[in-house]
Amino acid sequence: MSIIRSFIVLMSSLGCLAFLFACSTPQSTNTSNQEAATVEIDKQVHFLTPDGEDVVVSPGAYEVKIEKDGLRLIAEEGTGSESTVIDAEAAKHEESVTHPTAMMLSEEEDRQIITLLLPDGQRWEALGSESGVHSRAARRPRTASSQIKQHLTIRNKINLLRPQLTLSTVSVKYRGEKKTHHGRKSKSTWRLPVNDTHNSGSFTFSWAGYPGNRTLVPSKIGDIQNLVKRKQCCIKVLINGKETPAPRMSFGKSGTLQTTIQLSQARAKTWPKTVKVMVTKGQRKWESAVTKIYATPVSYYASVLHQIFSHDRCTTCHTLGTHDKIVEMHQTRLGAASYPHENNPEAKPHNPTFCGTCHNAANLNNEWFSPSASQGINWKGWNASQVCHKVTGPFKNKDGVVEPPFDHARFDHHFHDDPRILWAVSDGMTPFGNDLNVPLPDNLNAWFNKVDPWVDAGTPCPTYSKFSHRNRGTLPRNLVPQR
Ligand code: HEC
Ligand code: HEC
Known part of the structure; x- marks a missing residue:
């Protein structure tokens, strides 16, 4: 074998x-x-x-x-x-x-x-x-x-082998983002910051002469100039050996040949990819080596979603894990006279019947309640990585039973239909008509547009280290090292 x-x-x-x-x-x-x-x-x-x-x-x-x-x-x-x-x-x-x-x-x-x-x-x-x-x-x-x-x-x-062209810069831009992310060459390969969630982006590679052959500036070569000017066929950009459709071409400041392509299926975890350019004009031919580019993952959760997840509208409810916390929060806001529940055992987590006596707007659907502290989702003050890993890790229900992490369908349902989340993102209206501030006022579509791509990408979380150590105790049983 x-x-x-x-x-x-x-x-x-x-x-x-x-x-x-x-x-x-x-x-x-x-x-x-x-x-x-x-x-x-x-x-x-x-x-x-x-x-x-x-x-x-x-x-x-x-x-x-x-x-x-x-x-x-x-x-x-x-x-x-x-x-x-x-x-x-x-x-x-x-x-x-x-x-x-x-x-x-x-x-x-x-x-x-x-x-x-x-x-x-x-x-x-x-x-x-x-x-x-x-x-x-x-x-x-x-x-x-x-x-x-x-x-x-x-x-x-x-x-x-000494190819004539060599990669001199690489960058990516995503639709709807102003920023362009630039790659860097390390000793032997390239690194490009690539989003862990956006599936497609516009990638620009620019090409200069091969080191040792610096005199080769693509814009000075008549044949290449003509190809670019007339937007002709014969400049090909190959990703992982496959030709990409219709690269856009131009010359950079220093005379480099710039090729821009749209890549789909380009999330961070689909890298490294290789890139190669081939220019042909009649008998003449210029090409680069196959050049490998590794991704430095850019966390979508950290840059787009964390500010929402850590907004007061989400975290305040998640802090109400005990009777005392529920009473304290309300009394601080409303005064003890308006919230005389310090001895009422019904003021507790997971009790929509009690909470619904005041929080009873129709769209709350009788689902207004807070999580129990034992569920461990009081993430106020946690960083993006911690919240993300918590949310995508095993879920503990109110009885302390550990359930598998949410799957695509559950997240989809949770983020689209959970009246608590919808309230926190774009409503914020409280029982006696106080309108609390929210991340995306009256704009649920903006929320769906932000959260859906992340769920579709498999809810990736920030990774800050090249090495993740896991000790045996935390490994699934079939992965425990057999030594
Ligand atoms: C009214 C209280 C309330 C508000 C407001 C609220 N949540 Fe929750 N959240 C809960 C409760 C209760 C649970 C646990 C549900 C259960 O045990 O079935 C929960 C669970 C979750 C979970 C699942 C946790 C896991 O371990 O997978 C996520 C994710 C979540 N909330 C996100 C949010 C976000 C994001 C917001 C703000 C946009 C928010 N919540 C606002 C009460 C709230
Ligand atoms: C007596 C009426 C009453 C009851 C009962 C009640 N609440 Fe409230 N709650 C209010 C009012 C009024 C506010 C608005 C406070 C403000 O304006 O800051 C509020 C606000 C909240 C908020 C929003 C806090 C924020 O800053 O995001 C949460 C979460 C909350 N309540 C949870 C609960 C839970 C959970 C229960 C049940 C255990 C409950 N409430 C029971 C009246 C009540």
Whole structure:
């Protein structure tokens, strides 16, 4: 089985070579002029720490260094402080490398291997998995040396190629937003801030000459100029190897060729993607290397929704988790004479019958009540990440029973039909006719337009770290590391 598997991996790698830059792996990371070994991880991969904890590594480029009990991964574009150590095992190799060289070998979903080759014939191998299932039995290093050799050969060949055009800037703009988000080049790859919720956006890539061939300014080349002026066919932008329809073209200030495309299915979690430009005019041809771009997720929840979720209209009710809190809030606002309920046991959470004696507007639908403190949703003062993870995590009902997180249908229903939420977002009218301020006065459609895309995107939450550690206690049982 594993022989067949390696064969397939090998064949698909050869396929890449045949189309010269046609696919994204392996990458043209040039290790010959940089001392640090770098590895590119394209999907979230679970590894184990030396202590047997699960750590999820986000997609990106990482420097790999040997540490006493494993391999240290250092986020390449970070400040160096963002790093983690993963468990690794020693083995040997027969390649001649002049400096530490790292590679990522994806054999199958649950065999994602980072291999670090040292000049002295030592090899370190860390085994990860996409699903998070770690099996002890499979942990022995057993990557075929032919596979390592194959990987190095392809890498070297790609390094020899010198395309004429090179990516010089990348940016994205979303409909309805003023801001343009700009990408940055790190040592070996690119990073672009990409929204975790908007599905489509307008992406601009600009192209200059290849380093070492700086004299090549696309706007100075007559043929390219003509193509752009007449908006002709022959400039193609390929994303993940596929041609995108109708790029818009222009020249940037410094004479770079700018190509703008509309991408759908472009949420942060669909990256990294590769981009390549090809310009043809008769016999002449200019092209770039396949260039990989990783996403730095931009949280929609944090930038658009959190201000609503943390608005007083939502949080005040969520703070009324006990009899005392309910009485105190009302007495402070109305005076004890208007709210003589300090000894009334009915003034308690989850009691719409009592609350409805005053909060009885028809659109409240007899569903006016506050959550019990034991449900843990009193999120006043929490940050965006905390509220988001709470709301999308397991839900505790009023009896303290933990239920699975809301699914798409429940969120949809909750945000569209729950009279408490609708009241808080755009109404704010209280029993004796006091009109409290609300985030979106009389504009429920604005609320639906803001919240629906987030629910459709699967309610993504802000992530601030490249590494999320989870200890065994918090892991679902089938994901507990088997050590
Ligand atoms: C009148 C009181 C009240 C107001 C106002 C209110 N909520 Fe709630 N909210 C509740 C109650 C009660 C529950 C728990 C329902 C249950 O146990 O079935 C709840 C539950 C929730 C949940 C589910 C929590 C989870 O763990 O999944 C979300 C999300 C939520 N509210 C969001 C909001 C937002 C956003 C607003 C403001 C726009 C808001 N609520 C305003 C009373 C309120
Ligand atoms: C005696 C009438 C009365 C009863 C009973 C009553 N309320 Fe109120 N409630 C009011 C009034 C009046 C206001 C408006 C206060 C103001 O103008 O600031 C109010 C305001 C609120 C608010 C809005 C606070 C804000 O700033 O967003 C919430 C939430 C609330 N009540 C929850 C409850 C709950 C839960 C119950 C049942 C346990 C309840 N109320 C029972 C009269 C009542």
